Amino acid sequence: GIQVEQSPPDLILQEGANSTLRCNFSDSVNNLQWFHQNPWGQLINLFYIPSGTKQNGRLSATTVATERYSLLYISSSQTTDSGVYFCAVSTPTLQGAQKLVFGQGTRLTINP
């Protein structure tokens, strides 16, 4: 099956810093999503980005499908950005179920 690798596994920054999170995947995808898991466990949809570039406030994401990677950029980090960031992808299955495969996540800690 498809493999998803996220880097770095842990990232500690000071408030105000910028960060780049990376997601590599091993096969063609038709879905790529970035999530932020908050301390209560809720997965918050950040981007649905199987290809191209999107921006939402201080966050932006780029997926280069031909090179099989995606990047999540966080600018001017705030303490509320702390948490685990997951990348998840899906590739067509025989049944067309579009199952999401998650990376292991990047744990981001923003210190005041």
Added chain:
Amino acid sequence: GAVVSQHPSRVICKSGTSVKIECRSLDFQATTMFWYRQFPKQSLMLMATSNEGSKATYEQGVEKDKFLINHASLTLSTLTVTSAHPEDSSFYICSARAGGGSYEQYFGPGTRLTVT
């Protein structure tokens, strides 16, 4: 839009009992729902895919007789953990896909199950 709810958010039960978790899509019809399990400090692992009106498809290693899934309508899927044991204690999360041209999934807030 695209809100998914789960109930209960937290449940404690005794070994040998069964627990039912509900997953609802509140503002869209979900042709496909998914159930995931997450252990502390780990990633999400897909347990099963649920399609409305048909049997669920379970991932390898997931016991279908232990984790019963029913997707009776386009807005509701249920996961029943039967004869629960302490090793079933985990965080269970559902997601839903609206279908059509988008593959985007929306996740519920999760249910923390503790089996004593």
